[in-house]
Amino acid sequence: MTAHEGGPVEATREIIAQSRRIIVKIGSSSLAGADGRLSEQSVTRLADVLAGVRAAGRQVILVTSGAIAAGVGPMGLPARPRDLATAQATASVGQGALVAAYSAAFARHGLTVGQVLLTADDMMRRSHYGNAQRAFNRLLDLGVLPIVNENDAVATDEIRFGDNDRLAALVATVAHADALVLLTDVDGLYTAAPGTPGSERIDEVHGPEDLAGIDVSRRGSALGTGGMITKLEAASIATTSGIAVVLASAADAASAVAGDAVGTLFHPTGKRDTTRLQWLAHAARTRGAIMVDDGAVRALQGRRASLLAAGVTEIRGSFEAGEPVDLIGPDGAIVARGFAGFSAAEAEQMRGLSTDALGETLGEGYARELIHIDDLVVM
Numbered sequence: 372m373t374a375h376e377g378g379p380v381e382a383t384r385e386i387i388a389q390s391r392r393i394i395v396k397i398g399s400s401s402l403a404g405a406d407g408r409l410s411e412q413s414v415t416r417l418a419d420v421l422a423g424v425r426a427a428g429r430q431v432i433l434v435t436s437g438a439i440a441a442g443v444g445p446m447g448l449p450a451r452p453r454d455l456a457t458a459q460a461t462a463s464v465g466q467g468a469l470v471a472a473y474s475a476a477f478a479r480h481g482l483t484v485g486q487v488l489l490t491a492d493d494m495m496r497r498s499h500y501g502n503a504q505r506a507f508n509r510l511l512d513l514g515v516l517p518i519v520n521e522n523d524a525v526a527t528d529e530i531r532f533g534d535n536d537r538l539a540a541l542v543a544t545v546a547h548a549d550a551l552v553l554l555t556d557v558d559g560l561y562t563a564a565p566g567t568p569g570s571e572r573i574d575e576v577h578g579p580e581d582l583a584g585i586d587v588s589r590r591g592s593a594l595g596t597g598g599m600i601t602k603l604e605a606a607s608i609a610t611t612s613g614i615a616v617v618l619a620s621a622a623d624a625a626s627a628v629a630g631d632a633v634g635t636l637f638h639p640t641g642k643r644d645t646t647r648l649q650w651l652a653h654a655a656r657t658r659g660a661i662m663v664d665d666g667a668v669r670a671l672q673g674r675r676a677s678l679l680a681a682g683v684t685e686i687r688g689s690f691e692a693g694e695p696v697d698l699i700g701p702d703g704a705i706v707a708r709g710f711a712g713f714s715a716a717e718a719e720q721m722r723g724l725s726t727d728a729l730g731e732t733l734g735e736g737y738a739r740e741l742i743h744i745d746d747l748v749v750m
């Protein structure tokens with residue numbers, strides 16, 4: 372059976388095989404040798420695979436870890452540092468070496484690379500998010516292969532990704548990629564950490580229901596940071612944004628990007644929202660919360676309606692009109708996110724009132740929804 376004739380697995384593999392714009396993320400565990408230092412051979416091997424993807428006319432963005440690993444040798448350190456300040460310094464030294472290694476490896480294929488260092492803030496602020504999007508589009512239009520890492524030298528403990536899995540998923544949504552390939556040191560997702568008796572590899576994941584009972588609690592490898600937890604978070608961000616994901620071993624990189632049956636395949640579950648709503652759902656740091664009653668929860672989830680002041684029970688935090696807020700139901704769960712139509716102070720005056728009452732007591736300018744349906748994403 373060819374991929375074209377097959378069922379859903381083949382269809383999603385085909386999306387990956389045919390993807391015009393693909394994000395490939397490789398983790399520290401696949402780039403560092405047993406001594407914790409960067410393996411030039413791993414860099415060269417990946418560059419060879421990605422050059423093949425480019426030669427097929429497809430666009431590639433590489434999200435690569437390894438800055439800290441690449442800094443260990445030049446810094447004369449015995450192993451990967453764990454404290455933030457030394458890790459920052461080591462990443463600062465290593466990032467240059469890492470990109471130099473990739474530049475040389477891709478140059479052998481006549482390809483030019485461009486370094487893009489991002490912070491969590493760049494993904495959370497809308498203006499920065501737009502800047503990143505423009506940068507990727509221009510680099511790709513010019514035939515450059517962007518190489519992305521977190522800007523470790525300036526990332527602080529409070530606000531940083533730490534791992535590159537979620538960063539890669541956000542890059543995939545920002546760049547409107549069709550597929551995300553997460554390369555690591557295991558050949559897929561297992562029901563429990565590989566090596567655990569009875570643990571089995573999972574071929575495909577259709578949605579959160581397929582992940583029930585899966586144990587991802589074991590920390591990642593000694594060299595990696597997030598383990599499987601952040602990879603599942605990344606897969607969720609991407610698939611709910613309509614992007615197919617493959618989690619595979621770095622050794623299987625060529626098969627993974629070709630859509631062959633390796634690793635664990637995560638089927639897209641959501642639709643491709645506008646950039647603005649993708650940012651709202653996955654990246655935005657909210658400025659406050661609007662507590663809503665059961666009726667409002669049902670309206671938001673069922674009818675996908677606008678949020679009316681009548682269903683609002685409490686306003687938390689301080690936000691201006693247009694800023695992102697969480698909408699929280701009576702059980703404390705986040706139901707949706709939205710761009711507030713009014714400031715927190717105005718919303719406080721409006722809460723609980725019907726649209727008619729809003730017009731009568733506060734004036735005609737207030738006789739409308741608190742958050743318009745076009746400014747909402749249900750979570």
Ligand SMILES: Nc1ncnc2c1ncn2[C@@H]1O[C@H](COP(=O)(O)OP(=O)(O)O)[C@@H](O)[C@H]1O
Pocket residue numbers: 397398399400401436534554555556557559560561562563564565585586587588589590591592593594595596597598599
């Ligand atoms: N259920 C699971 N299935 C697969 N791997 C798991 C699971 N639970 C924990 N892991 C661990 O996650 C590790 C990969 O994560 P990590 O070390 O952060 O890699 P990377 O550097 O590629 O991001 C694997 O080496 C494995 O030990």
Ligand SMILES: N[C@@H](CCC(=O)OP(=O)(O)O)C(=O)O
Pocket residue numbers: 397398399400435436437438439440462520521523533534535536591594595596597598
């Ligand atoms: N930004 C860091 C990567 C941190 C890290 O190890 O991430 P990961 O390999 O995704 O677990 C670096 O370049 O060293």
